[in-house]
Amino acid sequence: MNTGAQIAPFVRLFGRYLREQGLPITQQREAVAQVVFSTDQHLSVDEIEESLREQGERIGKATIYRTLDLLVRSQLVEEHDFGEGFKRYEHRLSPQPVHEHLICLECGGVWEFTSPELDEVEGRVAREHGFRPARHRLEIYGLCRECQEAGAEIPYEGLTCPIETV
Amino acid sequence: MNTGAQIAPFVRLFGRYLREQGLPITQQREAVAQVVFSTDQHLSVDEIEESLREQGERIGKATIYRTLDLLVRSQLVEEHDFGEGFKRYEHRLSPQPVHEHLICLECGGVWEFTSPELDEVEGRVAREHGFRPARHRLEIYGLCRECQEAGAEIPYEGLTCPIETV
C-alpha cells in the first residue's frame, strides 16, 4: 500500500485530466481516485465503495461507476475482467505500467508479471496478418504456490478421452 | 463453414459425453451442438438462437444456455468474453485447438493465431512464481488490415501527456 505522500500527485494528475476536459473536480471524484491510487490491488466496485465507507465517505455506486469511467478514459486506470462476473480496476502509475496477470483458480489471487516476448508476438501478427496492435491482454490461469501446497487440484470434468476426434 | 459430413462425429462426441455423465441426449441438445460445431466462428447466444430458428428449430434461450454449459464442461467448446457485454462460444475441434485471438477494435472481427512463445512464458512463471499454469488467454486488440485501409484510427482520449508521473 502506498502512503499518502505518493498518492497526492496521482490524484492531481486526474485533476489535470478533468481540467483538460473542462469537467469539475468534485470531492467525490477525488475521493474515488484517492482509493484507487492508494493500492496496487485490483479493486472491485464493491471494494471501492467499502473502502470509501471505511474512511467516512458515503458515495453512491452510480458516482463510483461514473468516476471509474473517467479514470479509465484518462488512461490512468485500467479495467479488468477476470471472469468473476464483475470488473476490477487497477491504476497504471506503478513502476511497471504494462504487465500481465496470473490468476489462481483456487483462491482467486492475482499476481503480475511482465512478458517481453509479447513484443515479438505483436510484431509477428502485424507482419503476418497486417494487424495493428493497440493493446493486449495475457492472463494465465492456474494454481498459485500456496494453493498447490495446500493440495488443490485443477478439476477435469470433460470427456474421459476427448482425442480420437479427427 | 464445415459440411454436414464433418459435423456429425463432433455431435456424436458430445453424445458420448452426455452418456458418460448419465444425461439424456435430447433433440434440443443435438441441435445446439450441431450449430456450434458447424462453424469456426465465435457465436453469441443470440446468433445460435437465430441460426436454430433459420433451420426451423425453436429452442428457448434457457435451453441454449444450459446446453452450452454442458458443451463447455465437456471441453468440446470454449467460452470467450471479448468485452462486448456477452459471451461467445467456439468449438475446440479445429485443427488448431489452442490458439489466441486478434480482435479488431473497429469492426469487431476476430482472427486466430498461435503463439508458441507462450510455452516459454508459462515455464517462466512456473519457475519464478511457483505458479502451475492450467490455461491462458491472450488477446491482442487493435485494427485489422481492412479497417486500417479504410482509414480507421485508434482513438486516444487520455491525458495529453500522461508521463511525468514519477
Added chain:
DNA sequence: CTCAGTGCAAACCGTTTGCAGAACG
C-alpha cells in the same frame, strides 16, 4: 447564477432459476 454532478431508484440486459408439462431411457 448556470451548468454539470450526485444520489436515489428504476431500468437495462445478459444470464440463471423455479416450476408445470413434455420426453428420454
Added chain:
DNA sequence: CGTTCTGCAAACGGTTTGCACTGAG
C-alpha cells in the same frame, strides 16, 4: 414410469440511466 429436460416467465446481479436536487466555477 420415474427422472431429467424444456419452455416460459420471473428473478438475478452488475451496470447504466432518468430525474430532482446539490454543488463547483
